[in-house]
Amino acid sequence: MKRTRTSTLSFSESEDSDGSTRSSFKRHKYSEPDTESDDIGGFPIKVFVVQAKVSPEEISELISMVEKQKNMRMLELCSIPAEADVIVTGIQMKKRLERHIPWQLARRRAIVNPQWIRDSVEKEQIMPCGDYAALQELHAETAHNCPNPKGCDECRGTSGPDAEVAPSSLSHKARYACQRASPLVCANQSLAEEIDILRRARELEGDAVGTLAYERAVAVIKAYPHVISPSRLESDLARISGIGTKLQVKIAEYLKKGQISEAREILASPRFRSLSEFNTIYGIGPVTARQLYDNGMSTLEHLDSYYGIRAHNPAIEEQADPNIIESRWLSIKGMPEVTIQVGLALRRDLSQKIPREEVCDMHAIVMKGLESLQHGCVSTIVGGYRRGKEESNDVDIVISHQDWRGGGEKIKGLCTKLVKHLYDEGLVTHVMHLSSFRPHNALRTGHWDSLEKALTIFRLPEADGKSRIHRRLDLIFASPEAYWTAVTGWTGSRMFERDLRLWAKDEKGYKFDSTGITRRHDSRLFYPKSEQEVFEILGLEWVDPTLRNTGV
Structure with missing residues (x-):
């Protein structure tokens, strides 16, 4: 996982005096995009050592080596696997590793043998993790997740180019989610997922108060750094804001039975299943x-009939044809708009998760098209991708221009031009929403x-003669x-952003x-001229994007 304390818009590679290539980021002021200054590495890298299958003598040796680093502290030991960039182990089998680390977490970290340290x-540089992969079946993931990869950080790392190590001052007991570290996979992930079922049920039923209460509870649990036990629930977790008496009872039930009865009843409810599908x-x-649902519909096939959608044969591509599906058209732009009918016809495509590699492919094609319209644009893939998710529901890209003084004029109207270009290229098939810039309004409450x-809705070009599926972009x-x-x-995530606004207003x-x-x-x-400066202006400690996962 790439972590650095620099603010940047682009990743670069520089050459050291010995001729080797060193991956780094250019530190520069956003207002002076052409001015280069010193490169800086992303240290220290956090390392967790799994003590099983490693002798006490070897552990002492590794600890001593880390503590006695000569010129700079590249490595730093940590005690929580989820907070580590690299996990060191002598274990070579999946089943044994899973006794100490969740497999989902292992796939998102570099898992190396002790020789890597x-x-x-000894060589005073981070060695390629793939050369030291502890488990052969995790070789690709270990090489991919190495904290010092040579290549595109935007497409290989789990953090954006402006990420840095989360400061130790972040407390799981803080009131606001934007003051806590919430990893993608937390120490109590299955409990968080169980409680999230309660949140989803309230949201579908229009219970705004209940929805927010359970969403806050999930965010608290996501940030809690220890495995919850009955003693911790009583002595620590129960005292944290957001964990009320009723929720404590449900958590206690989960600790005893491995599930929450209300959550199981919700999942078995025909109404919940129908509302969730709809x-x-x-x-x-x-x-x-x-x-x-109240009008008697309970399946998507019922909706197909209600909205006049043909059965799911022939193939989805034919169903999605605007000539087959009734679709309104954006009169000015000349592009088909997404309606409920289109959403129904494309549901098989849009319900499939988007892997990180495909996110990168989509990003590359978008930026290539943008470059043909306006030189000098910069971008960051945001959303779940930036928070480290292996798969995304959709792809979100924030775009600007590197010219601080004149860039605002250069990108005005560029959104419409880009969408039209992508539509003409057969890449954008439908538009859900298209808007222009509006003047900043300090009194706006929304x-x-x-x-x-x-x-x-976007579709990549054909590959090997086969059509690609539709994606949200x-x-x-x-x-x-x-x-x-x-x-x-x-x-x-949503609660992180909600509390960021609340902190800014109230504090x-x-x-x-x-x-x-x-x-x-x-x-x-x-x-601000960096994301770190956003946090500084608001008086907040920096939180790495991969630690903003307040939801499941």
Whole structure:
């Protein structure tokens, strides 16, 4: 996992005096994009040592080597596997490793043998993790997740180029989610998922208060760094804001039975299953889902009949043809708009998760098309991808221009031009939403920002003569001065962003959204030149994007 304390828009490789290639990031001021300065590495790298199958003498040796690093502290030992960049082990079998580390976590870390520490310290450089993979079946993942890969960090690492090590001052007991470290896979992941079922049920039934309460509870559990036991529940977790008496009873039930009876009853409920299915279709929110169910519909096939969609044969590509499916058209743009009918016909495609490699392919094609329209644009893939998810529901890309002074004018109207270009190339097939920039309004109370954006359905070009499936692609254009607040605002998770706004309002007297930071008493605007500066202006400790996973 790439971690660095620099602020940047691009990844670069530089050559050391000995001729070797060193991966690094260019530190520069956003307002001076052509000015280069010193490169800086992303140290220290956190290392967790699995003590099983490693002798006490060897453990002492490894600890001593890490503590006696000569010129710089490249490595730092940590005590929690989920916080480590690299996991060192002598275990060579999956079943044995799973006794100490969840397999899902192992696939997201570099899992190396002890020799990696020895060679990295001796040679004073991070050695390629793939050469020291402890488990053969994790060789590809270990090479992929190495904290010092040679190549594109945007497509290989789990963090964005502006990520850094989460400071130790982050506390799981903090009131706001934006003050806590919430890993993708936490120490109590299965409990968080069980409680999230309760949240989903409240959300589908329109219980806003209950939804928020359980969402906050999930966020607290995601940040809790220890495996919850009855003693910890009583002595520690119960005292944290967001874990009330009723929830404590449910957690106690889970600790005793391995499940929560209410959650099991919800999953078995025909109404819950129907509402959940309906809610996966674009254009059908919880309110519409309840209306459809109350009108006697319980399956997607019922919706097909209600909305006039043909049966799922022939193939999805034929069903998606605008000539077959009734679809409104954006009269000005000349592109088909997504309706509930289109969402139903494309549901098999849109329900499939998008792997990280395909996210990178989509990003590369979008930026190639953008370069043909406007030179000098920069971008960051945000959303779940930036938070480290192996698979995404959709792809979100924030785009700006590297020219701080004139970039705002250069990207005006570029969103529409890009979508039209991608549509003409047969890549964008439908548009859900297309908007232009609106003036910043410090009095606006809603959180739907005024950036230029396009929410689309995208399909990669054919590969080996086979059609690719449809994917959700959101393009967000921000002026250079709003680029980093846009990146922050679109990275998520939902509770992290909610509490970021709440912290800004209640603790600092500011208003935060994706278009900037406004001081409420005089409407002064702050335009940070890095994501770290976003946190600094708000008076918050930096939280790595991979530690903003407040949901399951």
